Amino acid sequence: MSKIKEKILLNIVFPITDKVMGMYITKWYRQICKMQSWPENDVVCWQNEQLQKLVHHAYNHTRYYKRVFDELRLKPSDIKNADDLRQLPIVTREIIRKYYDEFIPDNLSKIKYRKASTGGTTGVPMKYYCDENTWGYVTAAKIYAWKTTGFHYGDKFVALGSASLFSKKPSLLRRLYDGLRNEYALNSVNLTDDLCAKYIDFIKKQRIKYIYGYAASIYILTKYVVEHNIDMTQIKAVFTTSEHLTDDYRKLMEDTYQCRVMDCYGAKDAGITAYEIERGKYHVGYNVITELVDCIDDNTGTVLTTNLLNYSFPLIRYQFGDDVTFTDETAGYNGKVISNVVGRTSDVMRLSNGHNLTSTGFSMIIKQFNVKAFEIVQLGDLDVKLSLQVDDNKFTKEQEDEIVKTILKYLGEDCNLLVEYVKEFAPLPNGKRRHYFMPQA
Numbered sequence: 344m345s346k347i348k349e350k351i352l353l354n355i356v357f358p359i360t361d362k363v364m365g366m367y368i369t370k371w372y373r374q375i376c377k378m379q380s381w382p383e384n385d386v387v388c389w390q391n392e393q394l395q396k397l398v399h400h401a402y403n404h405t406r407y408y409k410r411v412f413d414e415l416r417l418k419p420s421d422i423k424n425a426d427d428l429r430q431l432p433i434v435t436r437e438i439i440r441k442y443y444d445e446f447i448p449d450n451l452s453k454i455k456y457r458k459a460s461t462g463g464t465t466g467v468p469m470k471y472y473c474d475e476n477t478w479g480y481v482t483a484a485k486i487y488a489w490k491t492t493g494f495h496y497g498d499k500f501v502a503l504g505s506a507s508l509f510s511k512k513p514s515l516l517r518r519l520y521d522g523l524r525n526e527y528a529l530n531s532v533n534l535t536d537d538l539c540a541k542y543i544d545f546i547k548k549q550r551i552k553y554i555y556g557y558a559a560s561i562y563i564l565t566k567y568v569v570e571h572n573i574d575m576t577q578i579k580a581v582f583t584t585s586e587h588l589t590d591d592y593r594k595l596m597e598d599t600y601q602c603r604v605m606d607c608y609g610a611k612d613a614g615i616t617a618y619e620i621e622r623g624k625y626h627v628g629y630n631v632i633t634e635l636v637d638c639i640d641d642n643t644g645t646v647l648t649t650n651l652l653n654y655s656f657p658l659i660r661y662q663f664g665d666d667v668t669f670t671d672e673t674a675g676y677n678g679k680v681i682s683n684v685v686g687r688t689s690d691v692m693r694l695s696n697g698h699n700l701t702s703t704g705f706s707m708i709i710k711q712f713n714v715k716a717f718e719i720v721q722l723g724d725l726d727v728k729l730s731l732q733v734d735d736n737k738f739t740k741e742q743e744d745e746i747v748k749t750i751l752k753y754l755g756e757d758c759n760l761l762v763e764y765v766k767e768f769a770p771l772p773n774g775k776r777r778h779y780f781m782p783q784a
Contacts, residue, residue, distance in 0.1 A: 345495035345497065345498055346495055348495070348497045349495040349496045349497050349498075352496055352497045352523065353369065353372065353486075353496060356523060357369050357523075360523075361479070365455045365475055366475050366478065366479050366482075367475055367476055367478075367479030367480070368479045368482045368483050368486075369483075370479065370483075371479045371480040371482075371483035371484075372483035372486055372487060374483075375480075375483055375484060375487050375628075375629070376487065378629055378677075379677070381677055382677065383677040383678075385677075386629060386677050386678060387424075387425075389629070390425075390629065390632055390651060391423060391424045391425075393651035393652070394422065394423075394424070394425070394428075394632060394649065394651055395419075395420075395422070395423060397649070397651055397652075397654070397657060397659070398419045398422045398659070399419045400448070400654050400657065401419075401448075401657040401659060402419045403419075404448035404449050404450050405445060405446055405447070405448050405449075405657060406444075406445040407442050407445035407446050408657065408659070410445070411431065411432065415430065415431070417430060417431075425632050425634065428632065428634070428649060428659065428660055429634075431659060431660055432660070433636065433647060433660050433661075433662050434658055434659065434660055434661045434662065435661075435662050436461075436469045436662075436663070436664070439469060439471070439658075440469060443470070446471075446656055446657065446658070447472070447655075447656065448654065448655065448656075448657070451472070451655060454474050454654055454655045455474060455475040455476075456472045456473060456474040456475065456655035456656075457472070457473050457474075457475070457478065458470070458472060459471055459472065459473045459611060459612070461611075461612050461663075469612065471612050471656045471658075472653075472655040472656035473611065473612075473614075473653060473655065473656070474652070474653050474654055474655035474656075476652045476653070476654070477614050477630070477650060477652045477653040480614075480628065480630045480652055481609070481611075481614070481616050481628070481630075484616045484618065484628045484630075485607075485616070485618075488605065488607070488618035488620060488626075489553075489580070489582065489605070491605075491620055492579070492580035492582075492603050492605055493579060493580065494553055494579070494580055496524075497523070497524070497525055498525060498552065498553060499525040499527065499549060499550070499551045499552065499553070500525065500526060500527070500551060500552075500553035500554065500555050500582075501526075501527045501528075501529055501542070501545075501546060501551055501553075501554055501555065501556070502526055502527065502528045502529065502555045502556055503529050503531040503542075503554065503555070503556025503557060503560040503561055503564065504528065504529075504530070504531060504556050504557055504560070504585070527545070527549070527551070529542055529545075529556075531556060531557060531560035531563075531564075532700065532753050533698050533699065533700055533752075533753035533754075534560060534563040534564060534567075534699050535697050535698055535699070536567060536697055537697075539563065539564050539567035540567070540571075542564060543564070543567070543568065543573060543575070546575075546577075547575075547577070550577065551577075552577055552578060552579040552580075553578070553579060553580050553581075553582070554578060554580075554581045554582070555581075555582040555583075555584070556582075556583070556584065556585075557583070557584065557585050557586050558583040558584070558585070558586040558587065558588045558589070558592050558606070559586055559592070561581060561583060561592075561596065562592040562595060562596070563699045565595050565596050565599050565600075566595065568599055569595065569599055575599065575600055576600070576601060578600040578602055579602050579603075580602050580603050580604075580605060581596050581600060581602065581603070581604045581605070582604075582605050582606075582607060583596075583604065583605070583606045583607065584606075584607040584609070587684065588604070588606040593606075605618060605619050605620075606618075606619040606625070607619070607625075608625050608667075608681060608684050610648075610663050610665065612658075612661075612663055613631070613648040613650065613658070613661055613663045614628075614630060614631050614648060614650030614652065614653055614658075615627065615628065615631045615633070615646075615648050615650075616628045617681050620676070621674055623682055624670065624672065624673070624674060624676075624680050624681075624682060625680060625681040625682070625684075626676050626678060626680060627678055627679040627680065627681060628678070629678055630650065630651055630652050631648045631649060631650050631651065632648070632649040632651065633646055633647065633648055633649075633669075633679050634646070634647045634660070635647070635667075635669065636662070639666070640668075642668055642669045642670065642671075643666065643667070643668040643669075643683075643685060644666060644667075645662060645664075645665070645666050646662075646663075646665055646666070646667045647660045647661060647662050648661050648663070649661065665684065665685075666684075666685035667681050667683065667684050667685060668681065668682050668683040668684075668685065669681055669682070670682035692719070692721050692727075694721070694724065694725060694727075694754065694755065694758060695724035695725055696725060696755045696757055696758065697755075698753065698754060698755050698758075700753060700754070709746060712733075712738065712742045712745070712746060713733055713734040713737035713738040713742065714731055714732070714733050714734075714738070714746075715732045715733060715734060716731075716732040716768050717729065717730060717731050717732070718730040718768065722761075725755075725757055725758045725759060726758075726759045726761070727754060727758060727759070727760050727761070728760075728761045728762075728763065729746075729747075729750065729760060729761065729762050729763070730763050730764070730765050730768075731743075731746075731762065731763070731764055731765070732764070732765050732766070732767060732768055733764065743762065747760060747762060
């Protein structure tokens with residue numbers, strides 16, 4: 344029945360939905376399926392063609408790239424492949440903030456796009472645009488990757504994440520679309536035992552077979568399953584995202600559910616997605632050209648991406664703050680493969696009142712305000728300190744009250760929250776700013 348429903352969704356329902364909502368999921372799903380069997384050289388040729396189109400668009404329609412090319416006495420036709428990209432400067436988030444308006448194409452009104460912003464884990468949240476072409480590719484890549492576990496599009500799954508606490512209510516059309524996908528979003532900023540019990544009861548009653556979400560959140564839920572000796576063999580696959588999947592997290596999930604655990608790496612602003620199709624091997628999507636700079640070891644360094652599809656905010660040689668390791672052991676995959684993400688990790692803060700907090704959830708909350716960076720430190724069983732670096736010209740007392748009110752909701756009323764302001768946080772050894780929390784030692 345799942346296969347029949349999937350065929351109906353992918354071949355009938357979603358092509359219509361794509362047309363009505365201006366998305367390109369079906370188009371890119373079919374393209375990704377087709378490209379899997381291409382020789383590696385054909386993939387490179389396709390990427391080079393897309394690169395040349397992107398470069399011409401960037402030069403002809405954005406002030407930033409027009410100025411950069413002219414200053415370097417380059418023409419768009421000089422950039423034909425990945426090697427040629429090295430003639431161009433690296434684009435950082437600092438550069439984007441400084442020249443933000445210059446990255447916006449003058450024909451933006453002709454492009455279907457969404458407004459977005461980064462989560463702020465490497466500093467101040469950065470605003471950017473993501474066009475529907477990129478969004479469609481990323482969604483299609485997820486469909487393809489998940490299917491390798493036996494998942495059929497339209498199967499029920501729960502998404503454990505940070506529910507949007509301040510966003511607008513989605514449109515009726517969007518809610519219908521999400522309903523067809525059979526996704527059940529569950530807020531996991533604070534997974535208490537009571538909430539874990541509630542979610543597990545829901546999963547069992549709904550006969551849900553797939554769990555998707557933050558690695559730390561799924562770990563907390565799984566730990567509850569083990570501690571209470573609950574039979575969850577109905578779970579057929581687990582998909583972790585947004586945080587580093589530690590060996591301990593993975594082992595507990597695999598031992599508990601006796602199923603495949605697929606980790607996902609990605610950065611929305613960079614357009615990159617990489618799914619662990621094989622254990623320890625993340626297949627990078629065809630939609631980006633990647634390169635390494637500032638290498639610290641063989642095939643390990645800071646990754647740059649050129650998103651070949653995002654015409655609404657073109658970013659060429661974009662440095663978004665992650666260090667990765669590429670591997671030549673591709674096991675037949677015709678694209679790039681990441682074997683390790685060096686620059687991302689996450690911990691769990693456990694309070695004596697039974698509340699368990701994850702750092703990603705806090706980032707989702709605080710990024711809505713004029714906060715440049717933050718640090719949450721657990722001082723004692725029920726004592727927590729929140730340090731904020733804010734924009735003095737924009738941050739208000741009302742915003743502080745809203746942040747404190749929301750965080751206390753998840754810490755618990757019996758928790759003591761100390762708020763302090765700092766002028767600046769010292770950068771971490773990897774160059775990233777403090778935008779995270781520290782559990783008690």
